[in-house]
Amino acid sequence: MFLRQVNIELRKTVKHPALWAGLAALTLLLALFIFVHHSQIKYGYIPAEGGLENDLLNGLSLYNWISGLIYAVTASVIAAYDYPERTLQLWLTRGLPRPILLFARLKVILLFGALMIAFTLLTTLGLAVLSRTLFFGVVDVSHFNAVALLPAFLRTVWSALPYLALTVLLAVISRSPLFAAGAMIFYSDIAERLALMLSDRYPALTRFLPGQLALILQAQNFVLDRTATQPTLDPRWMSEPQAILSIGVIFLVTCGLTLLIFSRQDLGG
Numbered sequence: 001m002f003l004r005q006v007n008i009e010l011r012k013t014v015k016h017p018a019l020w021a022g023l024a025a026l027t028l029l030l031a032l033f034i035f036v037h038h039s040q041i042k043y044g045y046i047p048a049e050g051g052l053e054n055d056l057l058n059g060l061s062l063y064n065w066i067s068g069l070i071y072a073v074t075a076s077v078i079a080a081y082d083y084p085e086r087t088l089q090l091w092l093t094r095g096l097p098r099p100i101l102l103f104a105r106l107k108v109i110l111l112f113g114a115l116m117i118a119f120t121l122l123t124t125l126g127l128a129v130l131s132r133t134l135f136f137g138v139v140d141v142s143h144f145n146a147v148a149l150l151p152a153f154l155r156t157v158w159s160a161l162p163y164l165a166l167t168v169l170l171a172v173i174s175r176s177p178l179f180a181a182g183a184m185i186f187y188s189d190i191a192e193r194l195a196l197m198l199s200d201r202y203p204a205l206t207r208f209l210p211g212q213l214a215l216i217l218q219a220q221n222f223v224l225d226r227t228a229t230q231p232t233l234d235p236r237w238m239s240e241p242q243a244i245l246s247i248g249v250i251f252l253v254t255c256g257l258t259l260l261i262f263s264r265q266d267l268g269g
Contacts, residue, residue, distance in 0.1 A: 005096065005104035009078065013108055018077050022070070026116070027123055033062055034127045038135045051140025052128055053225040059124030060152065060221060063117070064214070068188025070116055071163040075109045076180035080171035102262050106168060106255065113164050117156045121149065148223040155221065159214035161247055163188060165254035166210075172262045203236045208246055216243040 013019060034055060040046045063070075132139045163184065171180035192211045199206040206212050216237055222228040238246065 001096070002100050002104060005100055006107055009104050009108040010111075013078055013112060016077060016081075018073065019112070022073060022116075023119065026070070026120065029066070030059060030062070030120070030123055031127050034059070034124070034131050038131045042135045050225065051143055052125070052132070053141075053144040055128035055132075056121070056124055056144070056149075056224055057221065059120065059128070060156065060218070063120045063156075064218060067160065068163060069185055071113060071160055072167055072181040072184035072188070074112050074116060075164045075167035076171050076177040076184065078109050078112070079105055079168045080175060080177040080180055083171075083175040083177070098263050099259060102172075102259055106165075109164055109168060110161075113160050114157045117153060117160065121153060143226045145224050145226045148221070152221045152224060155217040158244060158247055159210070159217050161251040162210035162213075162254065165251050165258070169254055169258045169261075172258050172265065207238070208250070210247070210250065213238070213243040213247050213250075216240060217247075 037046075037055075037058065041048045129139050166187070167180055167184045170183050171177060174180055174183070188211070192209055195206055195209060196211050196215075199212060217240060219231050220240060222231055
């Protein structure tokens, strides 16, 4: 029953126009970012630094900057699109247990969240190769550490877990994809970034914020550049294993709270 529901959720998500519109917008944004950056280098507006590895690190930085929007839209559409249409009640009246429905959607959300990250990495690489060929006639890969690509992908996926889980929680509480997406965007792009500005003054306050934990993991992506030196991190920050564990705990607690609310939610009326 669980796998069948996962398959149903996958098919519905693939058919949703928001997915393809989001991929198209992400591709356009990455292309604009890379082509403008390389044109500035070619015409001497900014100095040339690095090769393909630098393009990938810049692409990851851009993705992390807009990731709150991506996670908000992805998770809210899958988790709450049928609350307003009241088709959710139809699934439940057919005997589908609420935990199976919730976990099937959560699995699909995690899958598409990971696919968005993989798409970003691969598209950035493809566009960077094309742009460097057009502007410079050569693609410099001498410092690019391809072996570090998979760990960078896994770090980014793990960093996304709290945001995806929080969006699902907001979707269940509000029963609205628009509210869930809006609240998630406000939290990740405004509230959390304002809180992170206080990390130097109040480190204990921001220690377990998903954004702080993500910074710890993303800082390790420097190994994509073979010649890069390890960045100096604040000694008050957690170690990478501690950040990984903290993200896992936040994800599990958030999912547990979501299941508790969804299991007791009155969907009648």
